[in-house]
Amino acid sequence: MVRVSNTIVGFLYNISLLLCLVAICTSLYFFVHEGTQCQKFLNALIIVGAFIFAVSLLGLIGSCCRINFVIICLMLMFLLIVGLTVGTVYGKRLTNEGMGDVVSGIGHKEHRLGDYSNWLGNHFVNGKNWVQIKNCLSDFRICKILTGCCQPPSVCEFESKNGTIWVAPKAGPASKGSDCTTWSNQQETICFYCNACKVGFLEY
Structure with a gap:
């Protein structure tokens, strides 16, 4: 059961790593090739992508080697998701839907x-x-x-x-x-x- 759980967690971390690499490479491409002003906004993905990449990499190592700090990585990912959710809810509340x-x-x-x-x-x-x-x-x-x-x-x-x-x-x-x-x-x-x-x- 533990082995199956580690396999699933490792698979999820692999997906996360690939997505982060895509985000980072896209940001670097526009940074190097001096894209449009709009495309330069994507440079912020470097910071976010690097953070998630580091957490995912640590989690992947932990799940493969059965190291306990994988739990810490999962908690960091959970906090990141909570932060994004709170930000979304806060943004929604900034609009007074009763108006209009x-x-x-x-x-x-x-x-x-x-x-x-x-x-x-x-x-x-x-x-x-x-x-x-x-x-x-x-x-x-x-x-x-x-x-x-x-x-x-x-x-x-x-x-x-x-x-x-x-x-x-x-x-x-x-x-x-x-x-x-x-x-x-x-x-x-x-x-x-x-x-x-x-x-x-x-x-x-």
């Missing part, structure tokens, strides 16, 4: 930046942080998902010319909201600086 206005005739809720905590606003959608996030969204062609980043809000009543070019009414945008004036037909800009885009990012 129901869109008439549609039924779903329309959120605004004010529906989210100041912490999220200050760390993700304000200042230079948003510029880096915007570059990431552009690099990954996020327009297939976050439509709020890729077309002007419907309240502006812009006219679509060919799917990527939108023209404001001659009398000006139907709404005086900032998103209507923030929109640009330049594909590097479009609505990436619109509040609708930022809200869509926070939602995802």
